[in-house]
Amino acid sequence: MRNLKITLSYDGTNYGGWQRQINAMTVQEMVEKALKAITGESIAIHGSGRTDSGVHALGQVMHFKTESSIPTERFALALNSKLPEDIRALRAQEMPEAFHSRFSAKSKAYFYQIDRDTVASPFYRRYAWHLSKPLDLTAMDKAKDVFLGEHDYAAFMATGSCVQHTIRTIHRLELTEHEQLLRIHIEGNGFLYNMVRIMVGTLVEIGHGKIKAENLPKIINSKNRKLAGATAPAKGLFLKEVYY
């Protein structure tokens, strides 16, 4: 019985997110169907974490156990022959039995895309949040470092979420510009539900002058979701890489 780790890239536009559910097609369901088609086995896959409906992945990681005789180096190719074009297996790797895509993960890297053109580009309509109102990048850049390090991120978690510990560590937060696109890169040891999108929404409100950069430490310390910014739309978010 092999324990296989597979790295996936997907366009989340047409799916109800990662996790299997009744009323929507999901990435997990498509991958499990493709695995059944190539191995004949009913395999339950485990992702490094859920992605919401509309969120994309360049490097989502999953693992599963299989008795299949398909060689590891041909597994991604075989899977792609049964997957839709908007989900691709990038590579497969045989792992020790104890490897778990979620529990073994050390950290995760995301980026978020903002289309700053006056008119929203047809080519980013599914892959960026369009904001034609200018952003004060200096204010955003000044504010972003407040997020670095270990903090209680309770104010940056979707209301109604149920977790015991809300302390997380952010290792990297950077803004990069690529013509009309602004990318916000966020890496950390773990993320609460909607945390990246609320951090982005808060940085955008700082960029629009609705929240003052100097108030960000107070917002974090308040642990009050209402004081942070709105949740940025799902379509701008990309899970870039999971580190082990």
Place this chain on the structure above:
Amino acid sequence: MRNLKITLSYDGTNYGGWQRQINAMTVQEMVEKALKAITGESIAIHGSGRTDSGVHALGQVMHFKTESSIPTERFALALNSKLPEDIRALRAQEMPEAFHSRFSAKSKAYFYQIDRDTVASPFYRRYAWHLSKPLDLTAMDKAKDVFLGEHDYAAFMATGSCVQHTIRTIHRLELTEHEQLLRIHIEGNGFLYNMVRIMVGTLVEIGHGKIKAENLPKIINSKNRKLAGATAPAKGLFLKEVYY
């Protein structure tokens, strides 16, 4: 009566090309419908040229005459309120009566995108030709300059096309790399039907060693479509700009 020039960007994936036709939704049809909705007039628009089904535009240009009272500087915004998200008016400009988007055009710039990753990216599946077999960029780079200047491009025109003159001038042909993407930039004073896609297809066959770079002058001189490479898929092609 104003003569308006409007620059458009569109994702060609869901359209049967630019030109109005019976059996498919086209970009022209969508724009004319939106114009009718905002002006009440039945306006016939003129594009700088047709784009085929699946071909994209970052800067297609059209013109039309209108009696509408919508100010020129608000025309793009008004049009966008009635256009689908995959077609956007970027800007409007009032032109002298004699301006014609097609006949006044001096040259056009296109680029073509090739996704060279081992596995086709879900994010480029509509916007690039996926070629996992490595391309010999040195051979392509050496060959490309043969296209520069004035040539009879009869060998690079879709069979069955009907034009009197097949002589065209290419001003620029360049290859640029952007991570996994290879972009082929082509600018010229005019293009025959499918000419850019056949040029790209020929360069790719040179990159794959199927056509020898040193045979390119002979292929051009032959004026024989059969000697040039296959037509590259529509989805990788972008009309970037029209110069006047």
